[in-house]
Amino acid sequence: MKKSKLWSLGLFLLLALSVVLAACSADEGTTEEPTETNEETTDGTTTEETEEAVPQTLVFGRGGDSVSLDPAIVTDGESFKVTENIYETLLNFGEQDTTVNPGLAKDWEVSEDGLTYTFHLQEGVKFHDGTDFNAEAVVKNVERWKGGAEEQFYYFHSMFKAEGEDIIASVEATDDLTVVFTLSRPQAPFLKNIAMSPFGIASPTAFEAAGESFGDNPVGTGPFKFVEWKRNDSITVAKNEEYWQEGLPKLDTIIFRAIPDNSARLNALMTGEIDLADGINPSDASTVESNADLQLIERPSMNVGYLGLTNTRPPFDNKLVRQAVNYAIDKQAIVDAFFQGRAEVAVNPMPPSIGGYNEEIAGYEYNPEKAKKLLAEAGYDGSEIELWAMPVPRPYMPDGQKVAEAIQKNLSDVGIPSKIVTFEWATYLEKAKNGEADAFLLGWTGDNGDADNFIYTLLDKDTIGSNNYAYYSSDEVHELLIAAQSEIDEEKRADLYKQAQEIIHEDAPWVPLAHSIPLLAGKKGVTGYLPHPTGSESLVNVSME
Amino acid sequence: MLRYIGKRILHLIPVLLGMTFIVFLIIRAIPGDPAQVILGQQATEEATKALREKLGLDQPWYIQYFDYLKGLLTGDLGESLRTRQPISTEVWPYLAATIELAIFAMIIAVVIGMNAGIISAWFQNSWFDYIAMVIALIGVSMPIFWLGLMEQWTFSLELKWLPTSGREEVRDPVQAITHFYLIDTLIHGRIDQFWVTIKHLILPGVALATIPMAIIARMTRSSMLEVLRSDYIRTARAKGQRMGKVVYKHALKNALIPIITIIGLQTGLLLGGAILTETIFSWPGIGRYIYEAIGFRDYTVIQSGILIVAFMFVMINLVVDILYSAIDSRIKYN
Numbered sequence: 001m002k003k004s005k006l007w008s009l010g011l012f013l014l015l016a017l018s019v020v021l022a023a024c025s026a027d028e029g030t031t032e033e034p035t036e037t038n039e040e041t042t043d044g045t046t047t048e049e050t051e052e053a054v055p056q057t058l059v060f061g062r063g064g065d066s067v068s069l070d071p072a073i074v075t076d077g078e079s080f081k082v083t084e085n086i087y088e089t090l091l092n093f094g095e096q097d098t099t100v101n102p103g104l105a106k107d108w109e110v111s112e113d114g115l116t117y118t119f120h121l122q123e124g125v126k127f128h129d130g131t132d133f134n135a136e137a138v139v140k141n142v143e144r145w146k147g148g149a150e151e152q153f154y155y156f157h158s159m160f161k162a163e164g165e166d167i168i169a170s171v172e173a174t175d176d177l178t179v180v181f182t183l184s185r186p187q188a189p190f191l192k193n194i195a196m197s198p199f200g201i202a203s204p205t206a207f208e209a210a211g212e213s214f215g216d217n218p219v220g221t222g223p224f225k226f227v228e229w230k231r232n233d234s235i236t237v238a239k240n241e242e243y244w245q246e247g248l249p250k251l252d253t254i255i256f257r258a259i260p261d262n263s264a265r266l267n268a269l270m271t272g273e274i275d276l277a278d279g280i281n282p283s284d285a286s287t288v289e290s291n292a293d294l295q296l297i298e299r300p301s302m303n304v305g306y307l308g309l310t311n312t313r314p315p316f317d318n319k320l321v322r323q324a325v326n327y328a329i330d331k332q333a334i335v336d337a338f339f340q341g342r343a344e345v346a347v348n349p350m351p352p353s354i355g356g357y358n359e360e361i362a363g364y365e366y367n368p369e370k371a372k373k374l375l376a377e378a379g380y381d382g383s384e385i386e387l388w389a390m391p392v393p394r395p396y397m398p399d400g401q402k403v404a405e406a407i408q409k410n411l412s413d414v415g416i417p418s419k420i421v422t423f424e425w426a427t428y429l430e431k432a433k434n435g436e437a438d439a440f441l442l443g444w445t446g447d448n449g450d451a452d453n454f455i456y457t458l459l460d461k462d463t464i465g466s467n468n469y470a471y472y473s474s475d476e477v478h479e480l481l482i483a484a485q486s487e488i489d490e491e492k493r494a495d496l497y498k499q500a501q502e503i504i505h506e507d508a509p510w511v512p513l514a515h516s517i518p519l520l521a522g523k524k525g526v527t528g529y530l531p532h533p534t535g536s537e538s539l540v541n542v543s544m545e
Numbered sequence: 546m547l548r549y550i551g552k553r554i555l556h557l558i559p560v561l562l563g564m565t566f567i568v569f570l571i572i573r574a575i576p577g578d579p580a581q582v583i584l585g586q587q588a589t590e591e592a593t594k595a596l597r598e599k600l601g602l603d604q605p606w607y608i609q610y611f612d613y614l615k616g617l618l619t620g621d622l623g624e625s626l627r628t629r630q631p632i633s634t635e636v637w638p639y640l641a642a643t644i645e646l647a648i649f650a651m652i653i654a655v656v657i658g659m660n661a662g663i664i665s666a667w668f669q670n671s672w673f674d675y676i677a678m679v680i681a682l683i684g685v686s687m688p689i690f691w692l693g694l695m696e697q698w699t700f701s702l703e704l705k706w707l708p709t710s711g712r713e714e715v716r717d718p719v720q721a722i723t724h725f726y727l728i729d730t731l732i733h734g735r736i737d738q739f740w741v742t743i744k745h746l747i748l749p750g751v752a753l754a755t756i757p758m759a760i761i762a763r764m765t766r767s768s769m770l771e772v773l774r775s776d777y778i779r780t781a782r783a784k785g786q787r788m789g790k791v792v793y794k795h796a797l798k799n800a801l802i803p804i805i806t807i808i809g810l811q812t813g814l815l816l817g818g819a820i821l822t823e824t825i826f827s828w829p830g831i832g833r834y835i836y837e838a839i840g841f842r843d844y845t846v847i848q849s850g851i852l853i854v855a856f857m858f859v860m861i862n863l864v865v866d867i868l869y870s871a872i873d874s875r876i877k878y879n
Contacts, residue, residue, distance in 0.1 A: 271702060
């Protein structure tokens, strides 16, 4: 009796709960009453006031905190997002591409042999601490990077060192506003490299005084000054009143807030606690688009998501099997289902926006029959493979687990049984790097928009043990890539990369899957925000309306 | 009594030592190389090797362990491998954030949970008893992730009463002194900010309180039921005492021992930081600090972070034991 009473009560409660939930989900589509009058602000500003009345504060919600605010020592995007606004580089990338534009250097000359670069600096620029920006300051920065150990100044070493020797042989100030870089050998993407975030020019006075703790008290020449850092919570920067470009920046304050959960970040955007949110799931794009107060923002794509096939492990040590897998996977279906169509199907190991992309390669079409034929020809025995799926969403692959499931189905259709495995992210990378995976999902976002940063970094035999997770080794490709590194003639250089892509297409070390379009969302009032393909950008032109 | 406390604290030393050793070994059993993780996907073999040397990770594990212990004995918790900051200074803001939230959540859990349990026991088998216990059952088994998002959706998006996440309104930041924002805002005489801080505490506080509240309610109920059946309660009732007074004065005191134990354990758990709550509500607490350190293989932060949490846990246990003798004078420590 007692028991049955309790049961019925429990059932009743469950029913009540489900009714409430049903009611909630029923009116999901409706927003609050339409606000057609200008009652936007709660602090009683009227419509007649100019746009000055809108506080010029931007709260930028993102997935994680920065590691350090010294751009020279970090490698993570969340650090560069902030340092891009505190520091400036000698050259800038274009607003939404990787063309080279003036930055702290007004103009520059390159010698015929490609070994001498002369930069003429912008005059009247000061660091936030009052130190003058001049040729001497540039020299001190470069010397700091050159003198540091590889594990400290990682990006400098990866871009400007080769086989342990300095590509920048010397750097000198010939007068107050002229800096001359002398290279030990020609480097085709030299100017693009100089424009990268890690090479933001820091105040020599500040970094000499601060030593290891410089990253906590960053000083640059940028449009914003560092104010405060609450670790794992928020970083605040404020307008640099003495900024050298007239009328800029437009914002008074930027607050970078770390909100790790994607859904919670979108919620914070909808309540107005933040003004801009990155890392929007493709599946949430429609929610943003249907909200009248929000805008969906696309970051130009400069990445590749792929299925790596470890070339040293059977069955993928056989080229025919690798080609078969390329035919077996329905890439378009994957892009439609898991990228919500916000990606283009990949053919080559780099996106089409990169110079030297080979447009003549058609790519492997979805053709299970052909795949089966190739497998038979290869004498594949039907043994099970491990299919590795990434545990975290990345800009180049929002949902690795689901993509893996689709691939698993594609593979079993042609007779390749596979087991999906996953590890925690750091472990995943470590094991893949050691060549322990059969087939693994991974991807790459470009640093500088140069072909070298995709093809050499990911597929040269030199990079086995670092980023060449597929253990692909081709002497032919290697020769082309090394030649391309020091080829200054753009045409010839592009041609070398096109040849390399043909060989790679034939050898099929990967299945290139997609070039995704990473999504952000912002309040309607956020204007002038142009996300950069590299993943971090200066917010100097952004304002609130 | 003082001697007892001194003895107990001495006993802590081998416990904590054993714990550091176990944690040390477990961490190193995780695959993945801190140097690799710090340098990111692009790093070369030489760079990671050099960083390993710099961080002393190329030493045999027992040497690393003894170095760490040597540091501990001089009060040095080590440096974070990733940020290169001394952990003793780095950890405080995280710890303060966690303690503030945990205390707030525990107050909710104890006040509501104990009263629900007492009333359920008092009116056993009434509708209140049934409903309270069903809610407690749901509370214990509630997935916090879902609860947190539902709270945000209901109270922030639909009703617009409360903020979704964080500790403060970032456009009007709190000037941190103690890093307990409720105290800091009062020091600055910012009553408005004080209320904003309270508002930020409510959603994560409720989410965090759900499970302990349910456990405390059930524990209180069963403990009270036992006491209410005893002879002296009947005697007290026979003497014509009001039931309310009997329940809240005589019975509760005797039922408190198991309840206090549970409250102590739950508080210790919350102080370990609640990774799910802290993630959903972007609360910069010690749970996320340690969790992210695991992701980055920041060995020293994981070791010292867990050590700090463990230390708090055993201290709370000690406080609970001392409370026993304060509540029940038959319990004596000599």
